[in-house]
Amino acid sequence: MAEYFKTFLKTSDHLFKIESDETAIKAISFVKELEEPSEIQPQVLEIAKQQLGEFMEGKLQDFDLPLAPDGTDFQKKVWELLCKIPYxxxxxxxxxxxxxxxxxxxxxxxSANGKNPIAIVIPCHRVIGTNGSLTGYAGGLENKRFLLDLENRIANGVVELF
Known part of the structure; x- marks a missing residue:
């Protein structure tokens, strides 16, 4: 099995674990606890960390990252399709x-949507129930709601003043 490397991104409300091999992102997940990052940090991890941080700040809508999720051919087909859902x-x-x-x-x-290993970048959070309900999300429904609200505000030009 290929060696994977990991790093973490902490935003004001979320903690993410980002994993890669030497050249591509393998997984991004919401986590509760910080772990020790890998000693070796491939450049792709640093780029992913930067882009994910910018996305969470509402400054980035389209990721430009090499992705290599592990899955079946059908799962990969679903994940490729997910990437076509507009921000x-x-x-x-x-x-x-x-x-x-x-x-x-x-x-x-x-089922393939629910097994997506690369949260946010492969935007499975953009899939909802036929009746408009927020159905399951591996990162938790509160995070799904947060992501959809974030994208909706940015896409519709709503600026919050504090």
Whole structure:
């Protein structure tokens, strides 16, 4: 198995673990506790940390990172499709299945969505229930709501004054 490296990003409200191999991002996840980062920090980790920080500040909408998530061919197809959901927009699980070419794969698409290892960059948080509900999110529904609200504010030009 290839060696993975890790670093962490702490924002005002969130803590992320970012993992990579030498050249590509393998995983980004919400975590509760800080761990010891890897001694070796490939450049891709530093770039991901910077871009994720800018995204969380509302300064970045499109990531430019090499991604290499581990998964089945179908999961990878779903994850590639997720990357086509525009910033500030949402699709339903039915939309996903239809775009995959078969409305009957809705459960499989939802399952693949839930196994996405690269949170935020592969924007699985942009998929909602057919009735508009915020359904499951590996990072927690409160984080899904936070991300959708953040994107909605930025995409619609809403500036908060404190």
């Amino acid at each position: 500030g927009k949402t699709w339903t699980y039915a939309d996903m299945a239809n775009r995959l070419g078969d409305p009957k794969v809705i459960r499989a698409a939802a």
